[in-house]
Amino acid sequence: MSTPNKVVKSSGRPGRALAILALILVGLGATSFITDATTVRLGLDLRGGTSVTLQPRASTAGNEVTSEAIDQAVEIIRQRVNSLGVAESEVTSQGSGTNRQIVISVPGENGRRVVDLVGQTAELRFRQVLASGLGIPASADTSTAATPVAGVSEAVNQAFANLDCTSAESLQGTGSDDPASAITACSKDGGTKYILAPAEVLGRQISKASAGIDTQAGSAWSVSLTFNGEGTSAFGALTARVTSLPEPTNQVAIVLDGIVQSSPRITEAIPSGTAQITGSFTQVEAQDLANVLKYGALPLAFDRGEVQQVSPTLGSEQLDAGLLAGALGLILVTIYSFFYYRGLGVVVTGSLAVAALMIYLLVLVLGEAIGFTLTLAGIAGIIVAVGITADSFVVYFERIRDEIREGRSLRSAVESGWIKARHTILVADAVSIIAAALLYFFAVGGVQGFAFTLGLTTLVDLLVVFIFTKPLMTIMARLRFFNSGHRFSGVSDKSSGVSRPTASVEA
C-alpha cells in the first residue's frame, strides 16, 4: 500500500503515465518494423499443415529415456525433416526433462511425406560394399562400364544403374533398408552410389563411439569404436572375410536410414572388438560420425501420439472463425459496458483498444523474437482474456462508486477507489498468471498456445490498467460531464445509488 503522498503525486501526473504508454507502444511498433515483423506468424491449424507428436519410450530394456537422448532424437529427426526441403518446418521438444514429446510441424500440403519419413525408426547397420560408382545414373556416366555385379538380383543391378544420387529424393533416406537383403544406397554427400550386401553388424552392437585425435598418425581426427560381445564376433568375422578382397569389396559401409554415412576400407581383420576409423576427417566430421555411430539409430523408440493434418481451406476457416469470435466478443463487451457504465464505457473501450493494439504488436514482435506462432487455441486465449481485462475495469469502477457512496467527490473517489481496487486487481491477475503458467507447463500439444496468450494478455491487462485506465480516469474526473454527475456519465449519484439532499454541484 502506498502512502497518501504517492497518491497525490500519481494523480497529479496522469500525463506522465500516458507518455510511458505511448513510449511502449511506439517502441513495440518500431521493434516490429525494424525486425521486419509485419505479419503474424500463424500456426498450422490456421494456415494448413501437418503436425506429428511423438512420445518417446525406451526401445530396449537397457536404454532409458534420458534428456540427452531426446535432444539427440530431435537433432536426428530435424536433419531428416530438413532434407525434405520444406520451408519453415519445425522440430521441437515440448515439456520438460525426460517427460517430453517431440513435435514435428510441417506447413502446407507436404505433411504426408513427413509422417512417412519420421514414422520409421531407422537403425544403423554395417554392410559390405559389393560395388560402387559415381553418384549419377549409368546413362550419364561414361567413365565406368556398368558391369552387373554377381551375387545380387537383376533388379538390384538395374536399380543401381538408374540410381541418381544427385536428386534430393535419393538423399531422403526413405529407401528400402531391409537388413536381410542387398540394397542400393547413396553416400551422404550424393557423390557415390553403392550396392551393399545384407547387414552383418547392427548399430545396437556398438557399445561406445568417440571422436579423438590420433596421436600416432600425426594429429588427424579419427573415430574409435567399441563393440559389445555379439558385435565383436560379427565385426571380427566381417573384417576377416573382406580385408583380402579387391576394391571396393574390402570396404564396409556404415548405413543409416538407407544413406551411407561412411565406407571405410578394412585394412586388417579386427577380432578385438575395438576399431578405429581414420581418414581425412575434420573435427566436425569426426564428431558427426561418432554421433551417428553412437546414436545413429534414433536413440529411442517413439509412439506416434498424434498426427494432425489440416488442409489450408480448414485453416483459413478456423482463422476467420477465431477473428469473428474475437470481434463479436469485443463488440458485445463494449455494448455491455456502455449500457451499464454509460460514459465510463469510453474508458472501457479505450482501454480494450489499447490492450488489443499492445497484444497485436507483442504477437508480431514475439513471432520474430522467439518464433511464437498464433494458433486457434491462442486466439481463444486472447478472447477469454478480454473478459479478464474488462473485469479489472469493473472492479475499479465499482470501487469508485463505493467511494462515491461513502460521500466522496468523483475526483477523490477516483484516487481512493484506485488504491483499494489496485490490490484486488493485482491479486486476481496474479492468480490468472499463475494459472496460465501452470497450464503452459502442463499443456499437451496445441493448447499450449492458449495458456501462453492467456498469460500474455493478463500481463498486458495489468499494464493497461496501471498506465492507461487509471490516468484516463484521473483526467476524466476533471471533466464537467463526469464530475457534475451527468446522468449518462455512469458515476452519477443515481448510478451509484446515492441520494443526496441536493444535487451534487462540485466543480
Add this chain to the structure above:
Amino acid sequence: MSSIKGLGGRLYSGETSFNIVGNAKRWYALSALFTIISIGALAFQGLHLGIEFKGGSAYTFTSTTATVEQARTAVEGAGISSELIVQKVGDTKIRVQTGSLTNAQSDAVESVIVSTFGVSAESIDTQIIGPSWGKEITKKALYGLFAFLIVIMLFLAMTFEPKMAIAAIVAVVHDVFITVGIYALVGFDVTPATVIGFLTILGYSLYDTVVVFDKVRENTRSITSTSKQTYTQATNFAVNQTLVRSVNTSIIALIPVGSILFVGAGLLGAGTLKDLSLALFIGMIVGAYSSIFIAPPVLAQLREKEPAMIALAKRVHARGGAAVAAVTTSASVQTTDSSVGQRRGPRNQPKRKGRK
C-alpha cells in the same frame, strides 16, 4: 437499469441485504445435491471421451453431394467398422471417426474417401491418435490440477489468510466437480481442449472468489475492536457489497466465452474453439455461484470456530442482540453458527458514515 443500480447502492449501504452466508446450509444442500448427481453421472454414465483419450482417427472432408450413408458404406467397404461414427459437420463436411487403426488401415480409409468422393488426399483433414496418447494427456492434466491447487493455496495463504485459501480451494474443487458432472450427465465430448478449459476454470473461479475475499478482509480488519458485527455478519455484508461486482465480472467474462462458443459450435461445428469455450462457459457459471454461495460461508464457518471470533460473537450478541431482535421480521435470518445471536435482520447492518 436504474433499479439494478439502485440495488447496488442499497446493497452497499446494507439497506438491502441478502442473508447469503447465514443460509449456508441451503447452499450446501444444493451443492451436495449437485455433487451427488455428478458422482452418479460419472459412475453410471462416465465421461464421453474424445478420440484423443482413447485413440482413434478422424477424417473430415468437404463434399456437397456426399451423404452420411454413402460415407459409412464406403468406409465399411474398406473393412473398417469398429467404433465407426460418421457425422455431417456444417453443411458441406463429412466427418468419419474410427477406432485405432494401423497405418495400412488408415491409408485404406483415406484412399476410399479419395476414390469415392473425388477429393484430394491433401484436402482431407485428418487426426490420428495413438492408443497410449490419452494416458499421457490424462497424467499431465492431473499433475497440472494438483500443482495448481498447491501453488494457489500457498499464494492465497500468503496474500490473504490460510483459511481463505482453504475456503477458496473448497469452492474451486466444487466447481470442477460439478462441471465434470455436467459433462458426464449431458454426454459432451471430453477432449484435451476441454481439459484445458477445466483447468482454466480453476483460475477463473478463484478470480471471482478473490474479489469477494478482498472485501471480506477489508470489512473484518478491525472487527474485533469495534464489536459491532460477528465475522459471519461482516462476511455476509462483504458478499452483498460485492454482489453487483461479482455479477458484472461474471457477465463480462461470459460474453467473450459465449461468442467463442457461438462461433465455434455454430460455424465450425466442432473442434478446439467449441470444446474450450463450452467447458469455460459451464465452469464460469458454476464458479460465479460458488464464489458467492460456497466460498464465503465456508470461510465464515472456519473463522467462527476461532476463540477470538466466538468471544466477538458473544460481545456483539450482548450489545445489540435485544434491540435488533425487536426489528427483525424476516424468517430467513439465520446464521450457521448457533452460538451466535441470530437476530440481526438485514436492515440492521450498521449504517455507513457519510451517508445521509
